[in-house]
Amino acid sequence: QKEVEQNSGPLSVPEGAIASLNCTYSDRGSQSFFWYRQYSGKSPELIMSIYSNGDKEDGRFTAQLNKASQYVSLLIRDSQPSDSATYLCAVSRSYNTDKLIFGTGTRLQVFP
Amino acid sequence: DGGITQSPKYLFRKEGQNVTLSCEQNLNHDAMYWYRQDPGQGLRLIYYSQIVNDFQKGDIAEGYSVSREKKESFPLTVTSAQKNPTAFYLCASRYVGGGQPQHFGDGTRLSIL
Numbered sequence: 207q208k209e210v211e212q213n214s215g216p217l218s219v220p221e222g223a224i225a226s227l228n229c230t231y232s233d234r235g236s237q238s239f240f241w242y243r244q245y246s247g248k249s250p251e252l253i254m255s256i257y258s259n260g261d262k263e264d265g266r267f268t269a270q271l272n273k274a275s276q277y278v279s280l281l282i283r284d285s286q287p288s289d290s291a292t293y294l295c296a297v298s299r300s301y302n303t304d305k306l307i308f309g310t311g312t313r314l315q316v317f318p
Numbered sequence: 319d320g321g322i323t324q325s326p327k328y329l330f331r332k333e334g335q336n337v338t339l340s341c342e343q344n345l346n347h348d349a350m351y352w353y354r355q356d357p358g359q360g361l362r363l364i365y366y367s368q369i370v371n372d373f374q375k376g377d378i379a380e381g382y383s384v385s386r387e388k389k390e391s392f393p394l395t396v397t398s399a400q401k402n403p404t405a406f407y408l409c410a411s412r413y414v415g416g417g418q419p420q421h422f423g424d425g426t427r428l429s430i431l
Contacts, residue, residue: 210360238417249408249422250361257417294360304349304368305376306420308360 209233210297212309219316225282227312229295232276238298239271239278244311245291253293254280285316320345322423324409329428331396331403339394339426341409347421348414350392354378355406355425367392368414396428404429 211230219225227241238257242250254269256262256278262269268281278297282289292311299305322343331337341350349368353361363376367386381400386392396403406427410420
């Protein structure tokens with residue numbers, strides 16, 4: 207079992223729809239969770255960080271964390287073609303975040 | 319502007335040659351990191367450093383070396399011992415403590431001639 211698992215996709219959604227990206231992790235002791243967006247050929251860009259169970263909203267993005275079920279998700283409301291990218295889930299065992307474990311990413315395609 | 323600068327953007331290595339990738343940050347971040355990304359794979363940690371003159375091996379340190387002589391700089395040397403160096407190399411940095419996230423530079427793409 208991989209430490210951090212994501213469906214590689216592509217996940218295709220129409221413009222204006224909600225895109226739901228999921229990530230599961232194996233280490234129950236994980237404390238810090240991050241979502242990065244990576245456009246093709248570019249470096250990852252931090253979108254959201256979440257540390258406690260529940261939802262965290264920032265604009266069109268909502269991160270959801272369920273530590274009991276060991277999953278973290280990212281919802282993108284009103285998806286735009288510019289949201290088309292690979293979304294990386296990263297997990298750290300501690301708040302120290304020195305060692306982030308990355309998933310392989312989910313490719314999102316938003317079509318007009 | 320504050321940020322993380324990686325150079326060069328593209329680099330070519332000949333067989334048996336060592337090459338050094340530069341990473342400089344002016345964010346006053348304490349910790350710096352080097353990752354490698356291969357197509358279809360997640361980022362893998364090569365080395366990291368929390369303070370000047372100290373660094374630790376990550377998961378794939380073999381064939382690489384680093385130094386941290388200044389807080390702002392964390393260069394990575396890809397040695398001839400690294401037999402498959404072709405990859406996208408990413409440098410990151412962050413403030414230590416409090417769950418602060420890592421932020422990335424623009425990356426260096428290394429290829430073998």
